[in-house]
Structures are given as structure tokens and as C-alpha cells.
Amino acid sequence: MVTIKDIAARLKVSASTVGRALADDPRISGAMKQKVHEVANEIGYVANRAARMMRGVSSNLVGLIVPDIRNNFYSTIAHALSKCLEQDGFQLTLSETDDDRAVELRHVRELISANVAGMILVPSAKLLPETVRLLKSMPHIQLLREQSSLGGQWFGLDDSKSLALAVEHLLQLGHRRIAYIGPSEELSTGASRLKGYRDELKAAHRWDAQLEMCGSPSDADFGRDALRRLLALPKPPTGVVLGGVQHTHSVVDECIALGIRVPDELSIVGYGDEAGFRWWGAGLTTISLPVSELATACGLWFLHQLRQRPAAMPRYRSVSSPTLLVRGTTRALTPSSPAAAPKRTRARAAAT
Template sequence: MAARIQDVAKAAGVSTATVSRVINRHPSVSDSTRKKVLEAIEKLNYIPNHGGRMLRKQETKTILVLVPDIRNSFYANILYGMDPIMTEYQYNLIIASTYSDLVRERNLINLLKQKLADGMILLASVLDEAELRELDEMYHLVQLCEFNQGTTLTHVSIDNYQAAYEAVAHLISRGHRRIGFLSSNNSFLSTKLREAAYRQALRDHSITPDENLILRGTYSFESGRIGANILMNTVNPPTAIFCISDVVAAGAIQALYRLNLRTPDDVAVCGFDDIDMASQLTPPLTTVAQPLEMLGTMAAKILIDKIAGKEVKRSTVLQHQLMIRGTT
């Protein structure tokens, strides 16, 4: 017969309420009592009945995470960072790709509305501010990496403007004045901030931005390859290329290689994100490192705190780092 909570209480010499508090990580339990209860749980192989607790408190111990595309290693690293917090607080994840499709995103959010999740983390949502604010009034939300400028919603990110400015300033410090920018045609705040920083860094160094050197595609390898080919076939091609992501940068490096151009001797390349492959390329990619795992960890911790009714900061900005490697 399976052990009951009463059996654990008897073995530990405490009340069933104390056992419940230990299981639910209540801070009022002393360390010595907690140790006795945990030892009894292990000895009796007791499995807590979370189902009953969920029904009583209308909890699911599940968090919904929506990402644009789970195949992208950028998001995979962030999700990996959520795992330790979820394990610590005994939460499960429902992870789904929205592919930046508004209808699909709204359909997935129905899981939250149907009380199949206690809260939601949104990476690069395509919902507008008004719709997000309405959801936030009814449910627990955290926006991660992407958010609306001036939003009052809880969000976690890096300073994309400062990070991009430092990257472009680095290229300028290497003597480059013709710097291309392979950007994206999405409406993400990070994209807008990185382009604004690119332009400002040029102006601050008495360089007039050349619209012919700014191309907008996607975050894909193919977009980087095509974009670099276009840039290098202009009348006055760039001597350096700043890319919206590392994947785009990898595509650009391949295009340069096929054009018999050496990186960085002929054309320098800088990426953004510092995903795993950035340091594995030949030469290794200069890039802006986002603390991907920590972004996931912080978003998960903040959401769990919100679910628990704790006060949280509206905005959490983590530190980036310019990783100077072989491509510049």
C-alpha cells in the first residue's frame, strides 16, 4: 500500500499540516523539522498528491512558454536556462512555437485561459500592447527579450541599443567606415533599437549612414548569405558587416568565402547573440553575447514570484558582453 501523508507525519513526529508545509516549501518550517520530514518521505517513498492540491488551489504547476520558433538555438538556450528553476519549484513547461503568427499565438494563449497553465512567458509576441495589457490584468505574464517600448508589463531583456552601439563602435575602431548592416524586416523592438544604434554610432564618428548598405531580411542563414552577396556586389561595397544575429553572420561568412574574400582581412563580420556555433566558426565570430541561459532563469523566477503573489520589478535588464574574436 502506498504511503499516505499521515504515515509521513507519524514517522517524523509532526502534524500532517507540517508535512504539507515542507512539501510546499513554506518558510515557516525549521531546518531540523524539514530534515526529519524529508527523511521520512524518502524512507517511506511517499509521493505527494499534487492533483488534489491543484484542484483546491486551482493550480496546475505548469507554465506556458511561447517562442517564435523552437528550432532556433537562440531560444533553445533560453529554455535550457529555465529548467533549473522549474525543477526547483516543481513546475512543468508547455513549450510551443508561434511562428510569429497572430492567430496561432492567440490559440495557444487559450491554454492559459482554460486554466491549463498558471502563467505564461512570451518571447517575441506579435500581440499589440493593448491585448497584452488585457491579458496581464487577468493572468500572470512575463515578456522575455522582446517587449513594447514604454510598456508597463513585466519584462526581461538586455540593453539592445547599447549592445549594438558597442559592436558598431568596435568595427569603427578597427578602421572601417563602410559598414553594412544585415537587419530584419520584423517589427521587434530589438531590431529597431539595433538599427538606431547602428546609425547613431556611425554619426557619432562622422560617418553618414548609407541606405544602400542596410538590408532587411530574416534571422536565417540564407538571409545572411543573400544579403552579403548583395552588399559585396554594390558599387562601393562595405569593408565590414554588422549582422542582426549570429545565424545571419554565419550565412554572410559563407557568402564571403565563396566570393574568395577573407574574413577579417577583406571584410570583417560581427554577429549578435553568441549562440554556441559563434565560437565554433572558422574564424570564431566576434559577436554580442546575450546571457541566454540567465535570461531564461530570470524570466522563470520572476513569473513564479508573480504567481506566488510577490512584488517583482517591472523591468529587468541583464548585462551583455562584446566578444571580440577572429572575424574582426
């Protein structure tokens, strides 16, 4: 293995000079630093991270903790963060919790033991006390979801507005029975999305608790089951708004499986704007979210905090706004359409 001593021998300088040059010590000239790095690259030197950690030096690793890497929402975030951080020499390391608090704690411990420079996380519904204590001991930012127990810094979306836009669109098209399939109030994001959904319908005097279907954001089967239950109601909805990317996938799949003619029999507003959503029929009407922009802003702010290294991380909140993309899965409700369409969809749902 190539060591610092090998570089020093090649340059005919002391090992301490090489070590300081590699650590970007201001006592070493820029010219010497350049020579050291050139020789290090030439002979294949790799820094000993374990030794650096023993000296209490932070690594160039930044931990990203998310609930579900199958969700394109989080993979997009990971990609944008990685590109942003690598410009300053930091490397992103990814951990998945599946919203399990014990797994989340284990990942936090492991990342701290690796002496990461900091963490960016999408927290679970209720953090364990030990997780809170550990996170407060180092730079961290909450992303999308927000836990008051952590305080500090948060980058997220206007979740209430996203569902309000979806409901408002269907109300303007004449729909009066509008259902929700999405995450529950247990999560901060779910609570905000439900609030946007309820506020719009209550203002129009059209809210019906029977039309709310709340479940886990990572449960692939929940959206399918929820849609069947809604269509089996004596008075099924004529429109559905979705509160999660995974739920959007499963509802679209179930509509295809049941042979539901969208939007003739049922109008649907999705959540998120993946490439595949544009290819379904005439395209999915959906809520577009500035995910890459949000992640990049979070990464830049994180780098700023690492450079400043304040004694206490200041409280900071950043909210990005969604937009509604109108495509082909919603249509105006005519006086004759509500009675006929639900009857056919109920029959299909009951047969499955």
C-alpha cells in the first residue's frame, strides 16, 4: 500500500509536510500542495480514513437517510444532492429506513461512527429519543418531513397547497364527490396534504370522511385496495386526488387492471411528475414538484453551514411551491355522467 512516506521520499520532503499538504494546511504553499497531489495521484495514494477518524478529523462523507429508495422521488433527491455536494469534494452515502425507527437509529449511529461531516434525512413519523440526541450533536438538515423534536433546519414542499390545487381543479370541473388516497396524518407531510384536501372541500361544503383513504406511503398495495373500496361505496367518487408517488403508481395500475376508462368514468389527479406519468393515455393530470431544485437548494445550504461552522445551527425553513399540470386524466363532469359511470366501476371493483 502506498503511504505518505512514499510521497515524501519521491519529493525529498518530510512526511509531516506531505500530511499537511494533503490536509490543506495553510502553512504549506500552494505550489507544494499541487506537487504533493500530483505525486499522490501518480503513485496511487489513497488516504487512510480510519487514521483520520482516530485523529478526530471529519470525513468528506455526508449521510442521506430516506425511507424508500424504490420511490423515484427519493432517487431524484439523492442524485441532485450528490451532484451538488461533489462540487465541494463531499461524497453522499445513502441509507434506507423503510420508516422503521430502530433501523433509522442504527443508520444514524453507523454514520456518526464513520465521522461523517453531517446528515440530511427524511425522518420517520416519531424519532426515538436517542436518535434526536445524536442528530443534535452534529450538522443535520430535515428534508420534506419535519419533526419538531429536532428543530433546526428544514427544506420542504408546500404540501397543503399541492392537494388544494388538485381539489380546486376537480371542483372547477364540476366534481362534488372527490376522494383522497395518500399518507396519513401520522407524518407531517401527510397531515399537511390532508389539510389542503379537507380545507378546499369543506369550503365548498363537499367534504365526506368516507372518501378519505390514508395509509403507508411505501405500501405498494394500499393504493389498489383503497381504490377498490372507494368504487364499492354506494355513492362512489367521480374524482380522486392522490397524495403520494407510490400511491399514484398503484392507482394507475389498478385502473388499468379494472379496465376503468379514465377520465370518462373517473377523473384522477396524481402526485409527482415522473416521465412515465406523461405516457399514460393522454397523460396524467398531476401535481408537479420541484424536487431537484429543492434538493440542490438543501445541498447548497448544507455546504454553506459546513463552511461557516456556527456554534449553533440557526433555525431555517425553506418551502418550495408545487404546480398543477393539466393533461388527459381529468374532465368536466356533465349532468348525465355521474350516475352511469360509478355503476360500471362498482361492478368491476366488486368482481376483483
